Amino acid sequence: MRVRVLYFGVLKDAFGRGVEEMELAEGASVADLIAACRGRYAGVREIWDSMAVAVNQEYARAEMVLREGDEVALLPPVSGGFDW
Amino acid sequence: MRVRVLYFGVLKDAFGRGVEEMELAEGASVADLIAACRGRYAGVREIWDSMAVAVNQEYARAEMVLREGDEVALLPPVSGGFDW
């Protein structure tokens, strides 16, 4: 199945793009998608450990199973809770 | 001795004036002055029980002894802590 993946913030810079189509096995979960992306980007581990994922614009758990056509956004921590 | 007494808020209305000179015995305290004023105004007791007094523009305790020429202000509770 195909899903549409959106990257934001530091991930967008890392991947050099904001959006791409990805082919995943049927029954793939959010965790599977993260694992696939993670394999392609040797960035700092902390980002992957503290990110959130939105599926169709709602925050989703790692175990959520994806479906054809889903919009999956990989979200680094949002802007600066301890900054101001 | 003479002191200058200022009335504010509900007390100003009650006494029909904002300021007057008062003659007090030497050694009179803030409490003595309140007792004298209270005798002249049969208003609601709660005001007298919850007011503050400033002597020369500083909050003063009941036992403070007054001196010739002091400016003594009788202050009802200030405006509406639970109002907004």
Next chain:
Amino acid sequence: MRVEITDEVIAAEEIVAEIKAGEDGAVCVFDGIVRNNTRGRKTLYLDYEAYREMALEKMRGLADEAVERFGVREVALVHRLGRLVVGETSVLIVVASAHRGAAFEACRWLIDTLKKTVPIWKKEQFVDGAIWADGEPFPDEIAVAGPERQG
């Protein structure tokens, strides 16, 4: 530090604009305005009066203390006196700080403490009469118990 008691309309935009500086990341503003009712009774206007010199001195002290206690950079504290109609600002507090936590806490502390300790009173004019607004009791360290409570 801008601490004022005024008989004029409070120029909120000007005060807020003036206070901001490059090192600030957060500005918290409290705008106390005349409400159209008190406990359901329709308000026409309010008359504010103060023990003016003492009130100004106390407000200066609060502004200094806010900077010291909360580590905020700058504070403005302006109270208006006289007759105010519904919708008008009676008190404006502006706090500028690098961080938002301190700005909120200082702003809240300033209005709470002002309303308990600064000698300003308001008389509410309703359609059917006028009363001096019930104040919150003074804090213990300020209140002078009446003679009957001392015995």
Next chain:
Amino acid sequence: MRVEITDEVIAAEEIVAEIKAGEDGAVCVFDGIVRNNTRGRKTLYLDYEAYREMALEKMRGLADEAVERFGVREVALVHRLGRLVVGETSVLIVVASAHRGAAFEACRWLIDTLKKTVPIWKKEQFVDGAIWADGEPFPDEIAVAGPERQG
């Protein structure tokens, strides 16, 4: 309820003026502005970006929840995106209420929750380089632990 994501300068005075109504006694405003430094490093400008549709939807949800949780009358919540220079407002929150306690609490809750849960990021341009600002970790109910933490 005025909830917006905008690419233009935020018209703070207009938003504050517009929100006030006769039944309000208190207005609390939070103005988040671009600071000239982060931990001592001089900032030139910030670039804000968002997952725009989701961010707007989340902000609408927060505004509704603030009214319900704190019983305030009205809320405005506006975030700007794009390039902002020092001193400009990135986020403006205005809460109007009959009483000040609720106004302060709702305003504080809105900015704290917005900064943890609304998908908006900022890239800081310093004189000597640029970084995506470290964000606060997502709350547990939102964070997706990476695969390595799940085993």
